[in-house]
Amino acid sequence: MRIVAEHLNYTYNPSSPFAAHALKDVSIVIEEGEFFGIIGHTGSGKSTFVQHLNGLLRLPSSMKKYKPKKPKKGESLPPAPLLKVGEFDLADKKTDFRALRRRVGMVFQYPEYQLFAETVQEDVAFGLKNFSDEKLTEDKIANAVRAALEIVGLSYDEVKDASPFELSGGQKRRVAIAGVIVTRPEVLVLDEPAAGLDPLGKKEIMELLHRLHGDWCKTVVIVSHDMDEIAENCSRVAVFSEGEVKYCMPPAELFRHAEELIALGLDVPLTAKLCLALERRGIRLDCDFTTEDFIRKTLVAVGEKDA
Amino acid sequence: MLKDVSFGQFYPAESFAHRLDPRLKILFLIAFITATFLAKNFYGLVLCAAVLVLAVLFSGIPVGKVVRSVKGVLFLVIFTALLNVFFYQGATVYWSWWILRITKEGLLFSAFLALRLALLVMCSSLLTYTTTPVALTDGIESLLTPLKWIRFPVHELALIMSIALRFIPILIDETERIMNAQKARGADFETGGLVKRVRAVVPVLIPLLLSAFRRAEELGDAMDARCYMGSKNRTKYKKLRFGWRDLVAFLTGAALVTGVVLLRVFVGATI
Amino acid sequence: MDAIRFEDVSFSYGSGAFAIRNLNFSVREGEFVAVLGHNGSGKSTLARLCNGLLVADDGKISVFGKSVSEKDNLFEVRKEVGIVFQNPDNQTVASIVEDDIAFGAENIGVPREEIGERISFALKAVGMEGYRNALCARLSGGQKQRVAIAGVLAVRPKVMILDESTAMLDPRGRKEVVDVVTRLNREEGMTVVLITHFMEEALRADRAIVMNKGEIVMRGTPEDIFERHEELQTYNLTLPRIGYICRKLREGGLNVADTLDEEKLAEEIASCGSLRNI
Incomplete structure (x- = not known):
């Protein structure tokens, strides 16, 4: 499913002393099959944006009470916001949001804190049952849960009857992710999927996402603070700042703007910092900012210099 | 983002009323409530209303905001008013049917009740708009201090209240987040009958309770680590102090009660 | 005198498995010690044992010579x-x-x-003078943790333990917190125990220990420990990315020393010759 957003605006608590513009004229296209990254500070609008993708936050025009504004004389209206996720038109009142949510899975920050059921099996099956129109047979449920648990790296037979609250932190997070992907959504959105984990846990989560990307979920969108994570994994990145999209391009291009990003108060990957430091010393590296490419290009560059 | 709005009710501003000692504001509210209940004629209530208008002017809170605070109890106001319109036993009957009757006295009394209730709510809101939750609990603690003599745990109670106030916005935020997460997994909180809706709450309630327990445990550890041992030998950083403003507020409150009583004596109880 | 001393300390959460097993270690006054370990290695239990939030099953823990297991000492220890x-x-x-x-200072009867002076001092020490009357709820994660540090400072302790205080922060917040405690250690002589799973944070420390399954498995300066990267991996810890780059460059024949500073590494790359051409 291709995601097309144009001219999105969003204001929290409109007409109150705490009104905050979270999105200002945001336009982004996410192609099917991408591993898309979104970066920005807390409050930059990135979470607000992703919550639009499965209709948790809605465009005004999709609300029941919505009445289109009529332009006053001599005044032209701003372009109408548009949001399409595959065949779903999220600006339309008639959109079936339940059907949309089945196909756009969303993993929130610290998803382990949303576990609630007595057994892992029951918790993972929650979404499956909610989204199916007829009653599923026990077999069907068990098979789907088994597949979901196994792809996140847990053994179905070992954990299915365990209480989700008895598992270790890393296992809980996997169960929570399994509970979202069990419906095989085409788009998977994750907000800081690796937050709070130790380096090994982080690495394992990123490996899991790559395992899911492709066959299980065509498109993966991650929101992250960790620039190294973004540089290593994403096909393209959108940079949010104060509700606007400042950049939207592949990491190999984006981190050439390292100085501008730093000026926005954002971090850049280690490789970009090293490239900047090398540039100041007269060595220009044309790398794509992944660690491996940086190492390769550095070795080549130094070899050339000596020769 | 609910948390921003629901942060207590405090409306930040620099005003006469904001700078008042919270204890005085609480006492003023008590005086105001007493006055509205002692008022037995419209003049008394008008006097209360006048004092309230004055208070609002000195509070820097938009008048509309104070008036809108009645909205929360509007149903109650209308309900009691209607009840009295139809059931009040008066002499001048305008309309009657079965046990229902509308009388002149009933109409007046309903209007009186509605006005009294609205004044009470507006004055209470004014207190929460101009006083931070912390100042409010400090004020209550200080006013309850005499109860320490009968071993009432005043300090502990105040601490519990201030911690509760601090965690309300966090828990509201968390509820919203968990609801969103379950909605994303197809949970439906909006449709269906009572049983279905109650069942839909379970996946929100359990994570919320677990989180509250976890937070309580961690907060307990953090308090212990910062040497919390109850009120014994404890000092207090913020001392409440009376100033000239407080004297003005005190005198206004006292004058209001006296005025209402005088009106009742000289004009008589007409309601 | 040792600020903190553990002698043969064991602790379990009742479920049988040891969270801490036969632990021996001490922290000298004024030292900056990093405690590393993956999630569940027992490093957080360590912090709670130090001030009596948890009580050891076995062994002796003392803070400036006072035994933590004696209830009468608890207040002084904290x-x-x-x-x-x-x-x-x-x-x-x-x-x-x-x-x-003010909370902690009020508790100890200052x-x-x-208290007013202590608040000013603590806010200054964490670089948040302008936030005295701010609402905690409106602060960023890093700012909230700095307020927490200020709250601890107001009690004027000699030792500060950071129990994974950076784990939930973004990179900027993490840096803010580590910068503050480093300065407290260098300028105010505060003894700091930094418990973390981010290897790069451990670099600021004088000494690091690595925990695994409730035991100390490595001790030394952070640089020493990073050099033993293969051993680190067996404890589920990974080298900071920059350490990995140094190593890979060396394997590729580039003569760079281990460093965790980007500028230093860039300098090394720019100046050093390639071993291949020698």
């Missing part, structure tokens, strides 16, 4: 050892910054005028 915890939202008692910082 005055000496402050802890900053993991979750920035769950350790503030009051809604307003200065009220929260006179009112002095």
